[in-house]
Amino acid sequence: METLDQIKDRIEAAVPGARLEIIPNDSPANQPSLLIDHEHAVAVAKFLRDDSQLQFDYASNVTGVDWLDAVLKEKVKVKQVVEGVEKEVEEVIEKKRAGYLEAVYHLYSMELKHGPFILRLRTENRTDKVHLPSLTPIWRGAEFQEREIYDLYGIIFDGHPDLRRLLMWEGFVDHPMRKDYVEPDDFEYEPTPHDEVLERAKEHYPAEAKP
Amino acid sequence: MISDAPGQMGMTSESASQVPLPEGAGQSNYTVIPKTSAEGTSEGELLEVAMGPQHPSTHGVFRMDVVLDGEHVVKLKPVFGYLHRNHEQIAESTTYLGSMPYTDRLDYLCSMTNNWAYALSVEKLAGLQPPERAEYIRIITAELTRLVNHTCLVGFLLQDMGALGTPLMYAFRERELILDLFEALSGSRMMYNYMRFGGCRVDLSADWIEQAKQVVDGYSRFLDEFEKLLTENEILVSRTQGVGVLTVKLAINASITGPMLRASGVNYDIRKVDKYGIYDRFDFRIPLGDHGDVYDRYMIRVLEMRESVKILNQALRDIPAGPIMDPKAKIRGFRPKAGEAYGRIEGPKGELGFYLISDGSPNPYRYRVRPPSLINLTVLEDMCLGETVADVVIILGSVDIVLGEVDR
Numbered sequence: 047m048e049t050l051d052q053i054k055d056r057i058e059a060a061v062p063g064a065r066l067e068i069i070p071n072d073s074p075a076n077q078p079s080l081l082i083d084h085e086h087a088v089a090v091a092k093f094l095r096d097d098s099q100l101q102f103d104y105a106s107n108v109t110g111v112d113w114l115d116a117v118l119k120e121k122v123k124v125k126q127v128v129e130g131v132e133k134e135v136e137e138v139i140e141k142k143r144a145g146y147l148e149a150v151y152h153l154y155s156m157e158l159k160h161g162p163f164i165l166r167l168r169t170e171n172r173t174d175k176v177h178l179p180s181l182t183p184i185w186r187g188a189e190f191q192e193r194e195i196y197d198l199y200g201i202i203f204d205g206h207p208d209l210r211r212l213l214m215w216e217g218f219v220d221h222p223m224r225k226d227y228v229e230p231d232d233f234e235y236e237p238t239p240h241d242e243v244l245e246r247a248k249e250h251y252p253a254e255a256k257p
Numbered sequence: 258m259i260s261d262a263p264g265q266m267g268m269t270s271e272s273a274s275q276v277p278l279p280e281g282a283g284q285s286n287y288t289v290i291p292k293t294s295a296e297g298t299s300e301g302e303l304l305e306v307a308m309g310p311q312h313p314s315t316h317g318v319f320r321m322d323v324v325l326d327g328e329h330v331v332k333l334k335p336v337f338g339y340l341h342r343n344h345e346q347i348a349e350s351t352t353y354l355g356s357m358p359y360t361d362r363l364d365y366l367c368s369m370t371n372n373w374a375y376a377l378s379v380e381k382l383a384g385l386q387p388p389e390r391a392e393y394i395r396i397i398t399a400e401l402t403r404l405v406n407h408t409c410l411v412g413f414l415l416q417d418m419g420a421l422g423t424p425l426m427y428a429f430r431e432r433e434l435i436l437d438l439f440e441a442l443s444g445s446r447m448m449y450n451y452m453r454f455g456g457c458r459v460d461l462s463a464d465w466i467e468q469a470k471q472v473v474d475g476y477s478r479f480l481d482e483f484e485k486l487l488t489e490n491e492i493l494v495s496r497t498q499g500v501g502v503l504t505v506k507l508a509i510n511a512s513i514t515g516p517m518l519r520a521s522g523v524n525y526d527i528r529k530v531d532k533y534g535i536y537d538r539f540d541f542r543i544p545l546g547d548h549g550d551v552y553d554r555y556m557i558r559v560l561e562m563r564e565s566v567k568i569l570n571q572a573l574r575d576i577p578a579g580p581i582m583d584p585k586a587k588i589r590g591f592r593p594k595a596g597e598a599y600g601r602i603e604g605p606k607g608e609l610g611f612y613l614i615s616d617g618s619p620n621p622y623r624y625r626v627r628p629p630s631l632i633n634l635t636v637l638e639d640m641c642l643g644e645t646v647a648d649v650v651i652i653l654g655s656v657d658i659v660l661g662e663v664d665r
């Protein structure tokens with residue numbers, strides 16, 4: 047298989063205007079991924095599937111990731127004048143990163159037996175701009191997995207043929223895989239409350255739960 | 258009977274119409290839909306039936322909303338989630354090792370391969386390498402698991418077809434021998450919790466290997482007996498051949514994996530493609546189907562069991578002595594470097610993958626199971642359209658699902 051840089055160059059030639067970014071991966075697994083933009087996502091996916099040297103015909107794993115707002119610390123070398131002498135000093139810069147939701151696609155080729163090639167798509171934020179283009183028209187194997195992401199993370203896939211909740215029931219409001227998900231308080235009275243349950247029972251049934 | 262004259266018999270027409278029956282009352286699990294042609298003329302009725310969740314053929318709690326025209330299926334929508342427990346969230350809130358026992362509960366027939374897939378992904382993430390003996394042990398246990406799974410599947414499939422009892426009991430008799438082996442090894446009959454990152458938990462004894470050799474020797478004879486009863490059985494052949502055909506193109510596009518994919522004739526087995534573990538050292542072949550129907554899916558599983566027996570014979574003969582844990586592996590304070598990894602193995606049901614993101618803390622930031630059972634159900638509707646209800650049951654049986662993994 048070609049390297050990720052070569053594939054990126056070829057995509058840029060084939061899909062003009064596509065904004066691509068290589069996301070490095072520091073773990074020993076050495077699986078870097080390619081971040082693609084929303085407008086050209088379907089065109090890029092189609093190219094990856096149909097190109098004769100790549101032929102990623104098999105979308106193995108499709109999943110969501112939730113990234114909260116965070117402060118990233120980065121070490122940067124800055125030239126400073128210390129006691130009249132110019133020196134390189136390491137400085138820690140704090141950068142604020144706005145949270146976003148991410149969809150990750152692991153692609154393989156059944157024809158050429160290579161892979162994985164990892165595609166990423168990111169939403170603009172975690173609250174109202176959570177739309178992503180659906181790649182189910184390209185790879186049908188993403189159908190249930192995108193439904194699952196919609197269910198558990200709340201990413202809305204535009205162009206999905208049947209976007210409903212997969213695991214939770216209809217009428218459920220929240221998205222339980224988000225990092226800031228809070229369990230609903232569904233406490234039920236127990237005849238013999240004890241320990242933690244006793245504490246909660248006191249909150250809910252102050253009269254009934256006597257120590 | 259309601260008369261027009263008010264006051265008669267103490268009942269008026271108003272009071273009768275005030276309490277309308279709720280829609281669908283008295284018809285708890287089906288709805289009648291009028292069927293009209295393109296010109297708008299009536300052509301009879303369609304019936305919408307909820308098959309499941311409490312239905313013996315669904316192998317658990319799984320529902321199919323089926324629309325029927327007479328006895329034939331016009332629409333089928335699978336409904337999941339009855340066994341959903343948010344396995345991924347649980348795993349993200351515990352340590353890496355802490356979710357190893359939970360992986361047993363995904364596909365509870367194949368706990369060993371679940372353990373291996375998870376251990377393999379964490380080893381990729383943390384850069385661990387299990388020693389040779391551990392790799393052999395993993396292959397032995399994984400292939401024994403494949404035997405268990407495929408034997409049970411054939412038994413359940415025949416049960417779905419109406420061969421009540423006998424084939425399933427034969428299958429369970431053989432399964433019991435392998436479960437005894439696993440119990441001697443790990444202390445548990447089904448929930449093994451056996452693999453560790455960088456190796457295995459306990460070593461095999463020489464007695465165990467002798468016992469396993471006996472079981473494997475006996476397995477070929479059992480398969481001969483099983484095949485003599487089933488493979489050319491007239492009822493099985495007429496019920497399964499040409500039923501639930503899955504085309505090559507659709508199978509690849511819908512990410513179908515495992516025996517189902519190979520029954521459609523696609524040569525893709527991760528044991529050969531990725532050569533994970535030490536599978537490149539063994540001599541075995543990949544059986545392929547030709548028609549992609551239920552019969553091929555049955556036959557592929559029988560042939561795969563014969564290949565597994567071949568692998569087991571080689572592995573039990575060649576297993577070397579040595580350590581079973583990578584000395585670099587840490588039990589306490591296990592914190593992989595920030596990064597991500599996707600590891601996958603050829604489970605008995607298809608590609609079982611684990612996708613992990615580490616942020617350097619003791620818990621995984623993201624933990625994802627790629628469930629083969631769920632994704633293989635993508636094409637359930639395509640296979641069932643136009644078939645009868647009785648065939649829906651065996652098509653679902655031939656997909657081979659375990660609800661613990663579908664719903665997670």
